[in-house]
Amino acid sequence: MNAPNKSGWKPEMQAAEDGFLGGPVTTTGNRALMLEEPLLFEIGRADVTGVDLPEADASAPTRLGGLERAEAIGLVGLTEPEAVRHYTRLSRQNYGIDLGFFPLGSCTMKHNPRLNEKMARLPGFADIHPLAPQNAVQGALEVISQLGEWLCKLTGMPAVAMSPKAGAHGELCGILAIRAAHEARGDAREVVLVPESAHGTNPATAAFANYRVEDIPATPEGRVDVAALKARLGPDVAAVMITNPNTCGLFEKDFREIADAVHAAGGYVYCDGANFNAIVGKVRPGDLGVDAMHINLHKTFSTPHGGGGPGSGPVVLSEALAPFAPLPFIRQNEGGEFYLVEEENREERGPSFGRMTAFHGQMGMFTRALTYMLSHGADGLKQVAEDAVLNANYILRSMEDILHAPFAASGPCMHEALFGDKDFTDGLSTLDVAKGLIDEGYHPMTVYFPLVVHGAMLVEPTETESKAAIDQFITAFRSVVTRALEGDEALKQAPYYAPRRRLDETAAARKPKLAYEG
């Protein structure tokens, strides 16, 4: 049932009794190049170090106020060769974009250019202190300023707040600016409307900013129910949070109409910009009536996500919200010198809602993003959106004959194609397809999101995949889906060839073991 790859090699599924591929058990637990790696705490030793430092002189006078640490901390060390081997072996149990296709919908996992890494490591960026005198860091302030200018121009927005540390932190920034703007005009509003297809961070953000969250349903076509939204607008609604393109992979074509209605009711429009990759260079959110939108630099502008972070979430702001942007922000004086506006610049800071992080945001991500923007230019970024959308529609049309595609009839998708598991044989689910794809050498798509589709599979190829790579993925995806449709029980045990078989997440949560004990 597995599709042979180009070389014609085909894994044998000679199931042993438990469904596992037969073969001898090795003494070490290793499987050829897949090496089992113990925990650091099982191989490290307290008296071993991988760095050369002066031996501590126990008799040296200290000024630690009698607080010298008496007990052992409980750390262990490895020598340099051991440490390099330990982490290199662990790295091989990971799937990354360097290894292959990573079609995680809404996460936008594209190629990470190494030029970005090289530039971020220039000592002029990597080795400067956030509180250095400002005359010593003019180039760094200029990078932030240039990147901000790109973001404003690409989005058609007049202002940008650079300090938010990640997408969700950017959401918080936008919502706090909205709250501050309402407060400034003495208008206490309590409700934020969030469509049910929104990222889970949207309602969490609004609640964290002390708003009451109300859901707005989606239409059967996978878009915001405009009538329901309009009917809910009123003097208690502070803002609407909408993702566009949305998490069903569709463009909210009535966005302008929604924005006009929200504004007429005295509210603001927050746009979750996680999916900006689909429209960069093609659509300016400012023209749609957006008041605030965060941009995940790692998604659209290719900063690496490092197994979960760091992210970076600058927020573009409308005229109405710009004065409330967080501190610090950068200005340029008449002599062309850049300077930071901070707490002390009382007149210039205006009604800023204050500081949301200690320093200036994710400088290391800014240098990477700016490098990527300069590499692509305005023309290249437009091509990014076009190719991302083309690739997604190609997958949508290549799968819709065998896989339920709830919104395929709504027209083209944007940068991601959404499927559901309703046609699968009883007992087989989206999870089984995902795990089956692992055996085919792919990172699975986003699963069970958005919640509006049963057993959702959200596939986002991005623009950095070749047609050949996408065709190969489609072949594998069709094969696994076919097995799910035919009720292939073996899928329930997948993956077979990953470093680990299915992991018991219930046990992990029931009796949490969150640190090594020993």
Add this chain to the structure above:
Amino acid sequence: MRYLPLTDTDRQAMLAKIGAASVDDLFVDVPEVARLDGPIHGLPMHASEMAVERHMKALAAKNLVAGEVPFFLGAGAYRHHVPASVDTIIQRGEFLTAYTPYQPEIAQGTLQVLFEFQTQVARLYGCAVANASLYDGSTACWEAVAMATRVTRRKRAVLSGALHPHYAQVVKTMAHFTGDTIADALPAITADPDLEGLMSRIDEDTACVVVQYPDILGRISDLTPVAEAAHAKGALLVVVNTEPVALGAIKSPGEMGADIVVGEGQSLGVGLQFGGPYLGLFAVRDPKHVRQMPGRLCGETTDAEGKRGFVLTLSTREQHIRREKATSNICTNSGLCALAFTAHMTLLGEKGLRELAAENHRLACLAADRLAKVPGVEVLNNAFFNEFTLMLGGKPARQIVRDLADRGVLGGVSLGRLYPGVAALEHALLVAVTETTTEDDIERLATELEAAIKETV
């Protein structure tokens, strides 16, 4: 456009499969008003690798690199030597270009690293459980306050005046919107932290007391009485640490009774990077508080063959499950920075961290003694780790810092910059010393400081 593999032939073939005449047909749902047909005004076209490199290098060259001058800045970001192997480890593509470990079977590398990281942080802090990291120390500090309000069902946080003012600002910004009350104060400019004053502000409505250790003036003292005073009133003690290397030499906050310990992990593995990305550390002393913790947690479990493996766990507290009922809206961690921290900590080990801490302290003592001899300069601290405060005898510290930069010395952080408008701190200079500081650097600072003071009216 070297990052885009599709050729025009590919594009035509794919459009044919889709049944579209042109790519613009795929954007049919975008209303006319929002379409951008022409080029974007004022943005350049694509450029070669060489051209981009030239542009970025020109910008980098406008900055004074810390490692090229005598350097004494701290205040929440420290310059330490990072072993070369740390950067090669984090540049492994499988770590660098991986996503959040949503499919644990093919993300064991990231997950095992996070488990090791959590163990290292918990032990360093003297706590039971640490999470898989937050954005940075300042946001972790707010999350600790928010967690304390959840645990105690009280809404008032008492901040030490010697908490990093930027951290205090972050807490105050957030509390303004959540309706929590923040009681803060100015730091007492005394040789030791004013713990009596802090304790006197704790009352029955206090959710937590937040104290920094070592504090923003570099001072350290035993926090056990503060923990007892907080607990006596039913409040939690939150201890903030911005220099994890210090904990290689001094008692852990958990040992002194802290309930939540948060901090900045930048010192180990991460580098200065003009303020970010950094690494928020978050730990709790009592395992019963685990379900109230914000952020990601990695837990141990077994796979279908009984082999040990790791997964993200307790996600029922999180935004993607609980939506508006989540403990926090945070949906990421500083994964790559956590890896750098762990790799650096692994290379150090217990022995190396203690030696590193001892070397930092030795050089800091040396610097304090030498700088105390500069006419007009007084060292404020009785006790410190690698950072201390100089009182400049009435001379404005901001001016002196700028003058020192002009003389090619990055001489410290003016406390006036951190506490604008507080007259008593206008003459205070915060000086940090690490293992990267040489004795020549110290001598150079002393000499230039003496000259700068003389020339400043």
